[in-house]
Amino acid sequence: xxxxxKIEWLKIKNYKVFIIISLFFIIGVFVTNYIVYSVxxxxxxxxxxxxxxxxxxxxxxxxxVWQTVSYTSGFILILPVLLLIILVTNEFAFKTSRQNIIDGxxxxxxxxxxxxxxxxxxxxxxxxxxITALVFAYTTGTHFSTDGFSHVGYFFLKxxxxxxxxxxxxxxxxxxxxxxxxxxxxxxxENIIAQLLDVLSIKIRLNTGxxxxxxxxxxPMNASDGLLSFPRNPLKSMTSAILPTDYTSLxxxxxxxxxxxxxxxxxxxxxxxxx
Amino acid sequence: xxxxxxxxxxxxxxKIQALNQVSFSVPKGSVFGxxxxxxxGKTTLLGIIMDILKSSGGSFTLxxxxxxxxxxxxxxxxxETPNFYHYLSAxxxxxxxxxxxxxxxxxxxxxxxxVNLIQRKDSAFSTYSLGMKQRLAIxxxxxxxxxxxxxxxxxxxxDPVGIAEIRALIMKLANEGKTxxxxxxxxxxxxxxxxxxxxxxxxxxxxxxxxxxxxxxxDVVEVSSNNxxxxxxxxxxxxGNVNVYLKENTVQVNFQPGTANLEEINKYxxxxxxxxxxxxxKKKSLESKFLELTN
Numbered sequence: 386x387x388x389x390x391k392i393e394w395l396k397i398k399n400y401k402v403f404i405i406i407s408l409f410f411i412i413g414v415f416v417t418n419y420i421v422y423s424v425x426x427x428x429x430x431x432x433x434x435x436x437x438x439x440x441x442x443x444x445x446x447x448x449x450v451w452q453t454v455s456y457t458s459g460f461i462l463i464l465p466v467l468l469l470i471i472l473v474t475n476e477f478a479f480k481t482s483r484q485n486i487i488d489g490x491x492x493x494x495x496x497x498x499x500x501x502x503x504x505x506x507x508x509x510x511x512x513x514x515x516i517t518a519l520v521f522a523y524t525t526g527t528h529f530s531t532d533g534f535s536h537v538g539y540f541f542l543k544x545x546x547x548x549x550x551x552x553x554x555x556x557x558x559x560x561x562x563x564x565x566x567x568x569x570x571x572x573x574x575e576n577i578i579a580q581l582l583d584v585l586s587i588k589i590r591l592n593t594g595x596x597x598x599x600x601x602x603x604x605p606m607n608a609s610d611g612l613l614s615f616p617r618n619p620l621k622s623m624t625s626a627i628l629p630t631d632y633t634s635l636x637x638x639x640x641x642x643x644x645x646x647x648x649x650x651x652x653x654x655x656x657x658x659x660x
Numbered sequence: 661x662x663x664x665x666x667x668x669x670x671x672x673x674x675k676i677q678a679l680n681q682v683s684f685s686v687p688k689g690s691v692f693g694x695x696x697x698x699x700x701g702k703t704t705l706l707g708i709i710m711d712i713l714k715s716s717g718g719s720f721t722l723x724x725x726x727x728x729x730x731x732x733x734x735x736x737x738x739x740e741t742p743n744f745y746h747y748l749s750a751x752x753x754x755x756x757x758x759x760x761x762x763x764x765x766x767x768x769x770x771x772x773x774x775v776n777l778i779q780r781k782d783s784a785f786s787t788y789s790l791g792m793k794q795r796l797a798i799x800x801x802x803x804x805x806x807x808x809x810x811x812x813x814x815x816x817x818x819d820p821v822g823i824a825e826i827r828a829l830i831m832k833l834a835n836e837g838k839t840x841x842x843x844x845x846x847x848x849x850x851x852x853x854x855x856x857x858x859x860x861x862x863x864x865x866x867x868x869x870x871x872x873x874x875x876x877x878x879d880v881v882e883v884s885s886n887n888x889x890x891x892x893x894x895x896x897x898x899x900g901n902v903n904v905y906l907k908e909n910t911v912q913v914n915f916q917p918g919t920a921n922l923e924e925i926n927k928y929x930x931x932x933x934x935x936x937x938x939x940x941x942k943k944k945s946l947e948s949k950f951l952e953l954t955n
Contacts, residue, residue, distance in 0.1 A: 489733035
């Protein structure tokens with residue numbers, strides 16, 4: 386697999402789009418968190434009212450920082466998704482997917498190296514979140530703590546889940562613009578359905594007393610999305626009051642199930658179809 | 661050893677039968693031409709062999725083995741169009757090919773020299789002309805000095821000098837003992853370089869075998885008299901003819917190359933009370949032979 390990844394690196398290391406999107410993502414993670422940090426530091430925590438109301442809460446203090454940075458950075462995971470869609474659909478546009486097989490890769494190697502690329506992108510994104518969290522947390526002067534570090538794991542799940550969906554859509558549609566468009570349409574549609582399912586969950590709870598959890602979290606993207614929230618999010622607190630059962634483990638299992646499903650569908654598509 | 665052995669290979673695109681139970685073998689050391697008009701299934705056939713298309717039926721072996729990615733690494737292939745990363749240079753693209761084929765990068769300069777691309781080796785593929793792209797694809801196929809080459813329309817997009825160079829290169833490689841499988845619809849290309857040929861039409865294998873047997877350039881004698889039916893009847897009895905048929909107020913008599921004797925034909929007819937009003941020797945073109953086979 387290392388040899389395959391080295392070849393993948395040869396393909397992308399001189400690609401300007403790869404360099405630009407990667408830089409935007411790295412800068413984006415810092416800038417997004419800096420904006421949130423600044424809002425709390427310069428506005429919310431400087432106002433006596435909000436500072437007291439929030440119980441002198443700083444989301445970048447240790448304990449909270451892992452959750453804050455994981456949640457905030459999740460908004461720009463769209464950048465690695467775009468990068469992966471471009472890289473995978475390029476292979477079909479340039480017909481290099483065919484040439485790689487002709488030259489001596491198996492179809493399985495071709496699909497596995499793309500999945501590995503998605504995994505590496507997720508690992509690097511997660512490392513970036515850890516570094517960002519450490520940088521911001523140390524500026525607050527609080528003592529190091531790993532409490533809440535599980536949210537970094539949830540961020541990894543979200544990143545890998547998004548990346549796998551991106552690769553599946555790319556392998557299925559094979560055209561860059563079309564794949565990016567469908568990814569956004571799917572993301573929007575799933576969010577709407579998730580909201581409706583969440584409302585339904587609350588109705589079922591109120592009418593029958595059965596707590597099924599937030600059913601929107603059982604959908605492919607929302608399974609990993611639902612694990613992340615901003616610390617002390619009042620909306621989340623309200624939902625938790627109505628749906629008190631903790632389904633975190635189940636949602637993690639569902640997220641992993643979807644990842645396996647997307648991998649299987651990518652693999653099937655490449656192994657069975659004409660390239 | 662057979663380099664390639666096809667056993668009833670078929671491919672459907674929905675209701676369209678692109679290949680219909682095609683079977684033939686490519687012997688080691690041969691230059692094997694796959695001929696056929698556009699849409700006859702040549703590229704589909706090679707696509708299946710290189711595992712970028714899935715067959716609907718039948719099977720094939722490469723090097724007498726069930727094919728895997730390892731067997732493909734032993735073959736240099738140019739299929740349909742040159743497929744490279746547009747933003748990378750010739751050298752960067754060939755490094756990827758070398759890595760996949762598990763060949764040494766040191767061979768890159770050699771193959772770029774062969775196809776005369778060494779001056780532009782660091783230019784991005786997107787800046788290349790069609791002919792340069794084709795040359796790069798040929799360079800990629802030659803990388804690692806493979807024992808077998810699969811070339812689909814190798815002279816596509818090349819200028820006359822380029823065509824002659826590639827033709828000479830193919831001859832040189834054939835003389836080195838390499839097996840070359842070449843799909844083409846350019847008959848003179850096949851005639852000049854191939855030792856064996858298979859002819860496809862609408863996915864059906866029309867014929868295959870030694871090129872001198874399949875695409876032999878027959879002598880055609882064109883004769884005419886005031887009674888064509890009688891003329892045809894007596895010429896059918898003429899010794900050595902391959903085929904006799906009527907065509908546009910003449911009778912055409914085909915002979916093996918170099919065996920037609922006009923004097924004998926004239927004498928033969930005269931002795932049977934038929935006076936010829938027209939007698940002409942023509943060489944049957946390869947095109948007409950091909951058309952005869954595919955129509």
